[in-house]
Amino acid sequence: MSIKLTSIPIDCTLMTIGLRARLPLAVAGLLLSAQTQAFLPTPLSVLESDALSPDASSIAPTSTAPTYSNSDALSEPDNISSAESNIQNSTLSESSLATEQLLSTWRQQVKADKLAQHTTWRRLLYFYDDKNSVLGKKKTESLVDDPSFFLSKNGQQDSGEELDAMLVALAQELVSSSATENNQTKTDTNNNSVLCRFPARVAWLAGVLAIDAASLLADCPELDDWMSTLTPEQLSIMFAQEYLDNPLSAFAHTLLRIDSKASIADPNQIDKAYGLNYTVDGDPNDSFPVYATKSMIGSYNSAIEIDPYPEMLAKYLQDDERDTWTYQLSLTPAEVQQIMHHVWETKALKMPYYFTTDNCASEILRLIDVVRPQQNLLSQLSYAVVPSDVIQLLNDEQLLANTTYTPADNTLRQAQLNDKKQQRAQLGYHNSAKQTVNEIKSAQLNPVSSMSADGQTLLKRQIDVSDNNPIDRHPLQLGTIGIGQRGDDDYMDIGFRAGFHDTLDYASGYPQFFNLEGLAATLRLYDTDDNKSNQLDSVVLQNVTLIRGRSFNPVNAAKKGNTWGASIEATRVNDGSQEAGTDHLVGSVGYEKGWSWAFGTPAAGTGEMPPQLCYTFLAGTGQVGRGINKGFRLGAGINAGCRYQINNQLRAQAELQLPYWYHGNSDETNVRGHYWQPISSLGLQYDIDKKQALRINANYEWQDRIDANDDIQLSYRRYF
Template sequence: MLKRLAYLALCACTPLYAAPHIDNQRLQQLANDPFWISLGHYEAGKLGGWRSYVSDDKFFLAPDGAHHPDAELRATVDALYAPLSLGDKHPQCVYPARTRWLKDQLNLTGLPKAECTEFNQWFKDVAPHSTVMIFPAAYLNSPSSMFGHTLLRIDQADVQSNKTALLSYAINFGAYIEGSDNSILYAWKGLAGGYPGLFALVPYQEKLSEYRSLENRDLWEYRLNLTPEETRRMVEHVWELKQIKFDYFFFDENCSYRLLELLQVARPGLQLTSQFPLTAIPTDTVKAVKEAGLVESIEYRPSRERELLDRAKALDPEEQQWVLQVSADQTQLQSPTFKALPKDRQALIIDAAYRLERYRANGLERDTSRSQRSFELLRAINQNPAPELQVEQPELPENGHESRTWQLGAGSRDDTAFAEYGLRMAYHDLNDNSPGFPLGAQIEILQLKLRQYEGNHWQVQQLDLANIRSLTPRNDLLKPWSWQVGGGLERVLGKHGDETLVTHVNGGAGGTWQLGENLLGFALGTLRVEHNNDFAAFVSPAAGFNTGLLWRNPVGNLSLEAKGDYFANGEIRRSISLNQQWEISRNLGLRVSAERAFSHFASPVNEVMLELKWYHY
């Protein structure tokens, strides 16, 4: 609003260039053009009309521009003829993408020629020529990163030939956070739209360091076949979005959705955002970009953590202990015992020790002693270099199953048969089809299960708001915590032998260990808070455990799990369960499950079920 008033005030006292007359038919034709709709980030309203995703009034030149693309177009044309005394605030300088398109479409003549010094220098520094979509893979130990992320890298003309990608710029869209909200508050506000979202153009090296080092996330680089002209057009629009606020939601109006909008600006006619009416999970948007024929090549960059673990794979337990000793004290390099090792084994140990030292330094302020240790290790590497590390490329993340799951099951609870119908909005559990997902990762959001018992008796069996588990194995070098958190509604054994629907929140932490190549064992201590109508108290706390095995086998994933909750009011609830999924195809799975549940309130109950899972967006 202030921007509009500023240049209108100047217009009142300065001679204006004459804006052309546009007849209403031509005006409506341009206002409905897909490119103009993309520039305004408009979507068709549910009850007709338009609304813009932009939540910032200063983006619009017309008072009702957020809902009327035609009014915004008319206001933009008029504004292009504003006096040059506005300098870098001239609408031609603020809206370069709009200006270029309207000049071409309307063959505008007699436009005042604004200098646009700030924009021209910025555009020259960026020097856009080609575009690469970057996908930092999901990192479960960070709630903000549990679905992965996407951003765009803008390369100069000589990047590929000179291999200077680190000098490129990155376009990123993310939540703007003031202060230091904790992870739980961050996740909640992100789900509820409690943060504004902003675009930013930053040096790619900064983002690369952040994702590969600080968050230990693998990076996938998808080079797009956008032409230099399409890339420049998109970057011009990014300038228009500088410090412009959008609403931000984790599941739909997020980083990936906004970048799809930018690609539609780059290449008008692409239909990318229309594929995501409810959710826009990053892996799904990567698939959409790939299926649209935009990807010409893919490059993989492993995280520092993956590089360290891959280097350590070649070391036996005794050699891994040497890695810890050498990393902590470089004088061990001169010890007779170490020097007695074969030279090739010494090289591997020293290289792993250096990687461990750099990994531990991630996110920490520079420390003189740490820098000295790294220097000594580097000098030792130069004297006895290890073979070049070749990290095996994992499955492409977009090759995993689709994010939404429909479930149809049939089973028996003691002697009573039932059918079960389920829908999960997102997007993977421990037993789901495994390609593209790490073993031990689970992220379930908004899952509903309904049961139909004999006699046409229906009931809500389960409603998960969130159910997240991170079972990352510990080893001699790295000792990450495993954790889980969940909440919602579920059926538990009741006092009269029936099932009671309770509200609960639970969480836990512990450890996971690699027992074999594709076998994990885990043990977690847990806490639970439950509202149960069978209990006297409004809410009742419980402490417990959750332990089991997870095996990725030739046909799918198998889990064997035991858990218990010991309530403060004396109730004890325990269960043991077995689940095996057969991967029929990428988006189809068949699961058999068996469970025996115990409670002080009721006799033990046995349940078996056969379930078909269809992964579908």
């Protein structure tokens, strides 16, 4: 610190005496606010090393420069530089003493209250002691490996060392700020101070150490500009429904809406709001299989995008045409500010992105956990974090307030189409009706939207809500137990499915006709008879599904896109190439592409499609396995079926598969190298409630070379 002398020496010396007298008084107020709370207990802790003695007289000043008395200064009026040095050394000594006094007080409280192990402090540093993760680092280590995120060189491994380094830096800045104020000299802007770099950490420490908020004022133009641009007053979570036509969006998406006072006063003024999107920072030049694989295994970094909310919302409502649901989070204004300060601290971090565990939904839970440590939200979804599960969890924890449904553009066009078809039914068919329907379905000819023409505001919703609120859906996981008969053999099936939903499942909460299943397996136990020849094994693996799904976009609906399906699984099949063939476990990959049609009467006043569905696919399948002829077969054919919603609790689906299989030429007269093998199937499900159901499945294979053509089963299904 330097003081410029602008008057005669005696006046300067007297001024210095006054300044030195005021510095301890200014710091004393700061110390008093901390010391009065030093005896209060809190739950956790930090420092195993000895804290400095609280006795100020026993602390050696860090400066060893000589000091001078007032008479010395007066006796050397010609030695101006010596007077300046005297003032600097004396002031530095007092600042060092004040810093050590602050540190001594804080360290005692940190040790007594075990603040270094406090859940909030460790979460601010990305230590997760209560989260299980197969792919994560050890629980004793922060997930962040960026040195700039820590003040201590061992901060990633030791939350105690990082806390002490934070206290040292904070004490130095507070004392320096107090001295600057006493000297009436404005310091230069310092965006790299701890007050500017880590405002969330400082805010938490200020609370637990009872630091006077007035003393934490700092000149942080970058942080101040960022906060004044966002003006965060309220946070909401926005859910965009599943979108199978983009596989990376097949599991839905969530982001945070950041509301200002203006957008709170009028939620339709979305131009006054921002969106925070946690996403993958992938390489757009990578092929989709490479991109998806890297997203799964953490080879890409994550990225935090904060953009005007209208731009983000338009992507879902207009580009992807996905309905959205927005839920206000029940957070206090102070919690909102703390979350945004923590986002400031972490927005530039390069963290691995894991599609199933560290994704858009998990980041929202992590941010809430920072300000609500007692709820431990993220640990409740330890191994997979899915957007719809996050919505249901937040609802169960009573963290959701107001709910807003915003229909996509195609949903609005479907509502118009429903009205038109109802008019046609009432007035009769006429030649211009078809042209009118095509105009309604066209996004170019009918640019209806929930957003204004300039894309800056939301328009008043004109239709009723659809039955796709994720709060209403059945739980993600499924367990099944069933009894059945295949040919003359009785059996019991035990199955598990990690997610999501097939066309017979409880329909509320999902997009219409949604069909996506993943990570499923079924074990079959046969009631064997040792006296029978060609007896089946008593226990067999019936099926393991990696992924199986179908995207239905009916050609007579307003929904855009194609109708297609795909599957990757291991399943048991009957090989019809040989006499008296038995079933074998094979690896199977299939792809379908075709057409679908919706029919029936849609829910009045909504943009839902008609409830019934028929479809036709052109299908191709490849299978490999040691048990089938020549170890492989290729199939091509047609799959056609219908799904019928009988009532809210009962649904049925029938399908006919007509594959033509090819194994390759064979010299054996009793072995066929190619053949038809039609399969007909029927499914019927009755919902007891949204967590329980009964299902009947029946299959018949129209092939004379297999040992059992028919298979019928009754199963109990439990969603959890």
